[in-house]
Amino acid sequence: MNFIKDVIADKKSEVVLFSSTAIALYGYDQGMMSLINTNYDYLDTLGITEESPLVGVIVSVYYLGCAVGAVLASYLGDARGRKPSIFACLAVTALGNLLMFIAGLGFSQGAMTLMFIGRIVMGLGVGGIDAVIPVYSSELNEEGGRGKALAQEFQSNIFGLNMAFAINLGVTNGLGKENQWAWRIPIIAMQVYPVLLLSFIYRLPESPRWFIFHDREDDAHVALADIYGEDEASGKLDELKKAHDEESAHSIGYRDMILPSGQQFHETMVTVMGQVNQALTGYGAISVYGPQIFELLGFDVSTAEYLTQGNYISYFFLMTFAWLYIERVGRRFLMVSGAFGMAICFGILTVLGGLAMNCNRFGIPNLAVSIPGSITLFVATGFFGIGWLAEVWLIPTEIYPSTSRAQGSAISVIIWGLANFAVTLLTPILFNNLDYWFFLIFAATNLFAGWWTWAYSPETGGRSFEENQAFFTDSKEQSTWLVTRVNKGEFRHLPRGKEADGVDGERQPLLAADGV
DSSP states (O other): HHHHHHHHHHHHHHHHHHHHHHHHHHHHHHHHHHHHOOOHHHHHHHHHHHOOOOHHHHHHHHHHHHHHHHHHHHHHHHOOHHHHHHHHHHHHHHHHHHHHHHSSOOTTTTTTHHHHHHHHHHHHHHHHHHHHHHHHHHSSHHHHHHHHHHHHHHHHHHHHHHHHHHHHHHHHHHHHHOOOOOHHHHHTTTTTHHHHHHGGGGOOOOOHHHHTTTHHHHHHHHHHHHOHHHHHHHHHOOOOHHHHHHHHHOOOOOHHSSSSTTTTHHHHHHHHHHHHHHTTOOOOHHHHHHHHHHTTTOOOOHHHHHHHHHHHHHHHHHHHHHHHHHHOOHHHHHHHHHHHHHHHHHHHHHHHHHHTHHHHHHHOHHHHHHHHHHHHHHHHHHHHHHHHHHHHHHHHHHHSSSSTHHHHHHHHHHHHHHHHHHHHHHHHHHHHHTTHHHHHHHHHHHHHOOOHHHHOOOOOTTTOOOHHHHHHHHHHHHOOOOOOTTTGGGGGGGGGOOOOOOOSGGGGGSOTTTTT
């Protein structure tokens, strides 16, 4: 009880708890659709078969909604504030979820259309949340704690994944795959997230950085007093004003970001390729189609579903290593090692998948292939969680000035949405036509992701915005994007002989990650 009281009384803890719960929404959708895709009543209500390409289309259009939602939420977040933007996104998410729930409820005509609309609308909300929450959270955490705080928040993403799949598994086993409530209950249960968050958001402070950016110093002072108390508010306000003055010269727009001649094009390409490479790791598809993967490895349907839940639970606990090590070894090391680790795992799964489909031919016991295959998939999941889940969302908040972080985060979500749209759309098609050979495709794409990150993605951890900008400035002067050649490879690793939490400019914390 004392812990709960401390959380309620501490604004820092409230922000972390709120952000974590909001990010869990994305994970919930992945876990929710995994078993819904195989529910017989769901497929019959929409008039499709399990092998139909429309199964993948219904899953993937959500990501198109996310891409559009990121742009709208980013604009609203810059114009009206982080909190109003988050509020609107939560309301839209709740509406989209409700439309999905009522699709085909008591009627059949138009069920498919309503499901498509619900998926897109919910994507608008969740995409907006994914764009604004990392910005909001990063603006309230110091450099030395941003990576750890965001990794912890994304661990809740996996909690949402586990919660959704557990509900799905429970009602499916209890009611059967022929029962409509076995797929409707997991959908409507998601409402607990937006409803809870909407009722709680009034307690949170608006970002004082946003107030300063809009020349609302009195409001910034009130927000800081709410966070720190009146005694410290004036000092914190002066620090923020100084940081804002230093960043004002770096104010940029979308044209500067997306045009090759723009001053921030290099930063945008690092952001874009981070999200493209995350999609290429293949884990977004694996998480949505987890049960089918375990079936391919030789397990029956029921065992495959329980193993999927076990994989998600392992995923949650292994994610702990991400926030333990992200500030110690850096984002870049975790991403490169994670990609190469997954490439090895998918290579092994290609072999084991082939053996699983030919056990009788080679006289191999099923479990001799299925058990090593499951362990390998568990390990691959861990590599993704530790190396790729949070890092690609963190980097844009460290290379763009606060005046343009919402735009940078929006670009990140747009690419994430489009890339995952393509991957989740193609996965069931590849799965149905290539069987185990689709593992080999992901092995190759992970090799590419690891190579590109090693070659072109700088280590941004432990550095202020100004210090990270030095990489891009020097890169332009030296006419190379290769990390190993810019400043003699200084950005291959965390800064040496230097504390990650500085005291000036962007290093100054608003909400230190105390107890996080």
